[in-house]
Amino acid sequence: MRILVTGAAGFLGSHLCDRLIAEGHHVIGMDNFITGRQENLAHLAGQERFSFIRHDVSQYIFVPGDTLDAVLHFASPASPNPNSPYGYVNLPIQTMKAGALGTHNGLGVARAFDARFMLASTSEIYGDPKVHPQDEEYWGHVNPIGERSVYDEAKRFAEALTLAYHRYHGIDTRIVRIFNTYGPRMRLDDGRVVPNFIKQALSKEPLTVYGQGTQTRSFCYVDDLIEGIYRLLLSDESRPVNIGNPDEISILGLAETINRILDNPEGVTRYPEKRGEGDPEQRRPDISRAREVLDWEPVIDLETGLKKTLPYFKENI
Numbered sequence: 001m002r003i004l005v006t007g008a009a010g011f012l013g014s015h016l017c018d019r020l021i022a023e024g025h026h027v028i029g030m031d032n033f034i035t036g037r038q039e040n041l042a043h044l045a046g047q048e049r050f051s052f053i054r055h056d057v058s059q060y061i062f063v064p065g066d067t068l069d070a071v072l073h074f075a076s077p078a079s080p081n082p083n084s085p086y087g088y089v090n091l092p093i094q095t096m097k098a099g100a101l102g103t104h105n106g107l108g109v110a111r112a113f114d115a116r117f118m119l120a121s122t123s124e125i126y127g128d129p130k131v132h133p134q135d136e137e138y139w140g141h142v143n144p145i146g147e148r149s150v151y152d153e154a155k156r157f158a159e160a161l162t163l164a165y166h167r168y169h170g171i172d173t174r175i176v177r178i179f180n181t182y183g184p185r186m187r188l189d190d191g192r193v194v195p196n197f198i199k200q201a202l203s204k205e206p207l208t209v210y211g212q213g214t215q216t217r218s219f220c221y222v223d224d225l226i227e228g229i230y231r232l233l234l235s236d237e238s239r240p241v242n243i244g245n246p247d248e249i250s251i252l253g254l255a256e257t258i259n260r261i262l263d264n265p266e267g268v269t270r271y272p273e274k275r276g277e278g279d280p281e282q283r284r285p286d287i288s289r290a291r292e293v294l295d296w297e298p299v300i301d302l303e304t305g306l307k308k309t310l311p312y313f314k315e316n317i
């Protein structure tokens with residue numbers, strides 16, 4: 001296949017490009033580097049099945065060539081942390097444009113080439129969930145004007161637009177609802193909890209727990225996620241599919257795990273005031289649908305995944 005990947009210079013986009021190339025596909029990467037890094041794609045220089053276009057997807061997208069088989073729309077800031085310049089709270093208009101206009105442009109490309117379209121959606125469409133764990137039938141609990149709304153509502157709009165193109169134009173679409181994923185190539189400074197904690201533990205500093213640390217998340221290692229995404233792409237499932245690791249842990253539990261693995265005696269410091277507005281209390285994917293239709297489930301546990309992630313952080317700190 002010949003595949004356009006938007007957000008290719010980001011954490012997930014770059015791993016996706018690697019996997020697609022390894023499977024023998026031709027990949028066109030697209031990115032404007034607002035939160036991504038050129039280094040994430042440096043190893044693909046000279047790869048004949050990879051090309052790159054520097055472009056903002058909220059502007060009209062032009063893809064050269066006569067054929068295109070798939071558009072994978074991964075471009076969007078993704079960190080909620082208001083304390084980082086890369087957090088979407090500090091890139092509010094860009095985030096809404098990537099989710100709304102970028103999705104529209106990506107769907108337009110898919111329609112023009114009669115290509116398959118995949119949207120990188122998110123567990124954030126469930127907001128601060130009142131149903132636990134979250135399955136795909138849950139409609140969510142999102143504040144439409146809260147700090148996080150620039151991301152959540154853009155993604156909810158993007159899902160609705162994707163389904164509109166599916167229903168009214170017959171476009172072959174996929175929606176992956178990604179839950180917290182970590183691994184090599186995450187920005188060290190985008191403020192997400194795993195990079196923050198690993199960086200702090202490597203520097204022998206106390207880990208910055210926002211709030212009391214009783215809020216929970218469920219962390220998926222990037223290789224597991226990419227496997228699920230690739231299976232979804234090849235499937236004929238047009239309903240949204242949760243992809244994530246259902247192994248739930250409190251943020252305090254994550255801090256203790258990272259401190260133990262890295263032998264950091266400094267413990268944690270709690271910062272109640274740094275916890276962003278609307279920060280979900282609990283999050284865990286129900287992955288029954290992924291198990292059933294993709295025969296997929298994660299195989300890498302948290303401790304193994306963190307150890308696989310460490311060399312990247314040690315090299316880049």
Ligand code: NAD
Nearest residue numbers: 007009010011012032033034035036056057075076078181
């Ligand atoms: P990331 O910030 O590392 O990657 C996003 C990439 O998109 C960056 O390279 C950025 O420069 C690019 N981008 C943003 N706006 C753009 C624009 N207008 N034009 C072109 N490029 C643009 O984040 P990530 O974690 O790799 O996330 C990738 C996708 O997966 C996002 O759509 C995000 O919403 C989704 N997602 C990620 C997670 C996760 O845990 N990592 C969870 C849920 C959803």
Ligand code: UDP
Nearest residue numbers: 080081191192193196208209210215251279
């Ligand atoms: N968090 C934290 N310390 C940090 C960064 C984040 O305690 O240094 C918390 C944050 O408040 C949230 C959780 O960790 O409750 C996960 O945050 P992240 O930014 O990784 O993404 P989210 O799951 O909220 O989208």
